[in-house]
Amino acid sequence: MAHITFWFDFASTYSYLAAMRAAEVAAQRGVGVTWQPFLLGPIFGAQGWTDSPFNIYEAKGKYMWRDMARLADAEGIPFNRPETFPQNSLLAGRIACVGQDEGWIADFTRATYTAQFGNGQDISTAADLTLILTSLGLDAADVLARATSADGKLALRASTDAAIAAGVFGAPSFTTHDGELFWGSDRLAEAVDWAATHAV
Incomplete structure (x- = not known):
């Protein structure tokens, strides 16, 4: 089955838009989705950034928030700017790694993005995050314990290393089995089409 890997950081605004559409858009073309959390911090740090570029560049940030409001409205999803941006996405990313192995990563990802940006x-x-996990019928204490274990910490670190190796420099990004990289929520459909038409 053709598939794409959806690389996201919970601190990423545009990843919210992609997360709410990825499964549906991919399913329409018979393409599977691998949900892959990672951290933008190390990637931005390598470029000399200590904050989100949307905070570093005021005009860019102003545009992004207005753009997010327009796009969310067009897609019929809620949008409310959180008081703190970017938020620390470390624990949410570690939890998502736990969910990869148990089949609930997509639901957790959508619920977490909706809580934050919706x-x-x-x-x-x-x-x-306990509130979100509990709303999904999960044992929050158990999930948190595994997410903060040595293995849980290593999983997100390894995923971030894999993102860097794949050439990912921002979120959301999408990669295909043949190594094509697509960056931005507006490239979701293009990534899915590529995967569908270049399947092995």
């Missing part, structure tokens, strides 16, 4: 809520603490 409802404007904080998603950086264990208490915040």
Whole structure:
């Protein structure tokens, strides 16, 4: 089956838009989706950035927030700017890695993005994420314990290393089995089409 890998960081605004559409867009072309969390921090740090480029460049940030509002409205999904941006996405990313092995990563990812950018809520603490995990019928204490274990920490680190190796420099990004890289939520359909037409 043809598939794409969807690389995302929970701190990424445009990844919210992609997360809410990825499964549906891919399914329409018979393409599977591998949900792959990673951290933008090390990638930005290598470029000398210590903050989101949307904060570093004021005009770019102003445009992004207005653009997000327009796009969310067009797609019929809620959008509310969180008070803190970017939020610390480390724990959410580690939890998503746990969900990869158990089949609930997509639901967790959509719920976490909706809480953050749909409802404007904080998603950086264990208490915040416990509410999300519980709403999905998961044992939050158990999931958090595994996410913060040595193996849980290593999983997200390894995923970030894999993103760098794949050439990922921003989120959302999509890669195909043959190594093609597509960056941006507006490249989701293009990535899916490539995967569908270049399947082995």
